[in-house]
């Protein structure tokens with residue numbers, strides 16, 4: 001395995017020089033801004049997140065501001081970011097922050113994890129990036145980089161394994177600020193250089209330390225990876241129905257939703273899912289609206 005000190009040193013220096021200038025990385029970004037960005041960035045590229053993030057923080061600069069509006073306002077502002085349940089999760093977290101923490105985003109991993117809709121990754125990321133606490137932050141990009149550099153495997157397992165967590169814990173700097181820089185640096189390397197397909201090894205600061213490269217890039221032979229298909233899926237259908245509701249101020253007649261997605265059985269199933277999930281409210285037998 002590559003020398004851990006050397007690995008950390010190279011990635012930290014590379015990040016120092018190549019980090020993208022993003023608003024949630026600014027030292028002035030509040031813990032709330034970091035939490036909002038982390039939820040929005042899950043499975044969504046930076047370019048799509050940026051405009052929604054900025055509008056969101058302008059409308060709701062603190063958890064109390066978001067907690068004071070109906071959930072429908074959050075769903076509307078989520079726009080086309082995808083996976084809109086995240087808007088409801090953020091709203092629920094804002095309410096809990098107001099009720100349990102006097103409106104201040106808590107500063108420990110445990111208290112963050114206890115917020116509704118906040119999982120291990122988000123709790124660790126906010127504790128690390130907003131409060132400079134030393135935590136293992138394992139997102140897809142970090143996992144891919146470590147898997148390639150250390151384990152000589154092109155893609156990590158579908159879910160985080162014990163071995164991966166132990167490896168990441170062993171590499172974690174003890175000092176909180178350095179740990180935060182290490183986490184975000186590894187994340188950035190995975191996002192812009194060690195990308196999922198077609199890694200740019202010629203621009204990689206740890207190319208000569210990379211076990212997967214040294215082994216001659218052995219082909220991935222693990223279980224099939226999740227596809228990225230979107231067209232025609234329930235997810236696309238739900239997105240289309242929500243878009244219609246977002247674009248109207250008041251309740252929308254069923255016929256308008258029918259026109260937005262022609263496949264009736266799929267449309268009915270998706271509408272029911274949206275209602276059951278709290279993303280859409282059934283106003284009458286024939287009309288629907290954002291909650």
Ligand code: SF4
Pocket residue numbers: 145148149193194195199200201204205206207208210211212213
């Ligand atoms: S050398 Fe290539 S595969 Fe290895 S970490 Fe760098 S970009 Fe990724």
